[in-house]
Amino acid sequence: MQIFSGRRTRVLAATTATAGLVLVAACTSSGNGGSGSKTAAGGVELVKAGQLTTCTHLPYPPFQSEINGKVQGFDVSMIDLVAKNLGVKQQILDTPFENFKTGAFLNSGECDLAAAGMTITAERKKNVDFSDPYFDATQALMVAKDSGITSLADAKAKKVKLGAQAQTTGEDYAKKQGFDPVSFESSDAVLNGLRTGQVKAVVIDYPVVQGWLKDKANAAYKVADNINTGEQYGFTVKKGNTKLLAAINKAIKDAKADGTYKKLYEKWIGPYDTSAASPSAS
Numbered sequence: 001m002q003i004f005s006g007r008r009t010r011v012l013a014a015t016t017a018t019a020g021l022v023l024v025a026a027c028t029s030s031g032n033g034g035s036g037s038k039t040a041a042g043g044v045e046l047v048k049a050g051q052l053t054t055c056t057h058l059p060y061p062p063f064q065s066e067i068n069g070k071v072q073g074f075d076v077s078m079i080d081l082v083a084k085n086l087g088v089k090q091q092i093l094d095t096p097f098e099n100f101k102t103g104a105f106l107n108s109g110e111c112d113l114a115a116a117g118m119t120i121t122a123e124r125k126k127n128v129d130f131s132d133p134y135f136d137a138t139q140a141l142m143v144a145k146d147s148g149i150t151s152l153a154d155a156k157a158k159k160v161k162l163g164a165q166a167q168t169t170g171e172d173y174a175k176k177q178g179f180d181p182v183s184f185e186s187s188d189a190v191l192n193g194l195r196t197g198q199v200k201a202v203v204i205d206y207p208v209v210q211g212w213l214k215d216k217a218n219a220a221y222k223v224a225d226n227i228n229t230g231e232q233y234g235f236t237v238k239k240g241n242t243k244l245l246a247a248i249n250k251a252i253k254d255a256k257a258d259g260t261y262k263k264l265y266e267k268w269i270g271p272y273d274t275s276a277a278s279p280s281a282s
Contacts, residue, residue, distance in 0.1 A: 040086035044243045047109045052083040052090050055111035057097040060187055061211045062268040063117040064092075074268035075115040078134060079235070081251040081260065098167075103127040106238035113237045113244065117205065119169045120234040129239050131248045133232035139170050140206040141225035147200060151225040152177060155201050163199035165190050170203045173229055194221070203227070210270050 038046045047053050056075065059065040064073040071092045083090040099105045100114045101124055119137065120130050143149045149160060156178060164171035166183040174181045182199050184190045187208055193199050206226060212218045237244050255261035265272050 040088050042086065042243060042247055044086055044247055045241075046086075046088065047112050048091070050088055052079065052086060052088050052113070053111045054079050054090055054092050055095045055100065055105045055114040056092055056116045057100070058094050060117050060208070062207055064115070074135075074264060075117060075235075077264045077268065078251070078255065078261075079113070079115050079248075081255055082248050085251055086247060100236065101127065103236070103238060106236070106241075112241075113235055113248065115235050117207075117233055118236065119231045121169070124236075127239070128236040129241065129245055130234035130236055131245060132252055133234055134252045135207075135233040137229075137231040137233055138206045139173055139203055139227040139229050139231075140209040140223045141201055141203055141227065142194065142209050142212070142221055143201045143224045144194075144220055145222045146220075147224075149201055149224050152203070152227060155179075155224075160200045161198075163190055163193045163202040165204055168204070169229065169231055170205060173227070174203050191218075205231075207269055 038049045040046055040052075054076075056064045056071070058071065060073075062073050063075040064071055066072075071094075076090070076092070080090050093105075093111055095105055095111075097116060100116060100118060105111045106114065106128060114128070117135075117137075118124070120133060124130070141149075141152050141155065143155075149155050149158065155162060162174055162179045162181045163184055164174050164181040165187055166185055171181055171183060181203070182193065184193050187204060190202050190204055191212060194202050201224070206223070209223055213221065213223070235248050237248070252261075255264070262272050
């Protein structure tokens with residue numbers, strides 16, 4: 001998942017995929033703690049009364065992106081389940097991703113949690129606490145259909161100029177394979193780099209490519225290689241926030257058990273892979 005430089009913070013409305021609620025800013029009451037209380041169901045302490053404040057970084061479809069003026073996606077829908085269990089509404093804050101790596105916005109009390117298609121890594125665990133894995137992620141090599149490129153190894157042999165998103169696990173993987181990838185700031189910039197010929201191939205998370213290929217404007221492209229790097233996504237909370245972490249893990253577990261996870265997966269990601277319901281431990 002991506003890490004960006006520069007500060008670009010704004011509050012955005014989000015819609016819940018499960019209940020159809022429009023979540024708005026400036027909520028002032030909670031479901032269980034009374035008006036103005038920052039304590040939600042289960043004794044979970046929130047940074048703002050009546051809302052579960054989620055930090056993310058846009059865009060990163062299909063996990064979170066602005067659609068018709070509202071932030072929607074797989075991550076948004078999953079955290080809506082947490083908010084519903086807590087008796088509050090989710091509020092999304094768009095922030096620079098590098099703060100997620102350090103836990104800055106969690107530590108400063110600006111957000112309760114971060115949800116941004118984040119790969120669980122040992123380095124990140126030093127600064128934040130991760131939820132149970134909720135998504136198995138792979139990397140994909142995307143190329144033009146007429147490129148003649150058949151795999152990552154083929155791209156390397158042909159000395160193809162490769163693009164990746166800056167400071168992501170995909171970029172790290174490409175470097176480990178001997179590439180010197182062109183770094184792009186965002187997923188949108190990666191796609192634009194391929195479209196404009198700045199690069200001949202790109203490596204990025206497979207679900208992102210799946211989303212791109214659903215768009216008829218990208219009909220000239222294909223997945224040339226699907227690379228299993230063993231990555232898994234997790235949501236993060238401030239270190240030691242055990243009650244909120246437990247609430248998130250419960251929502252993930254319940255969604256997988258009652259079929260909600262499958263429905264959301266098929267809505268936002270694509271055909272459901274049963275292995276996604278029981279990811280191996282990181």
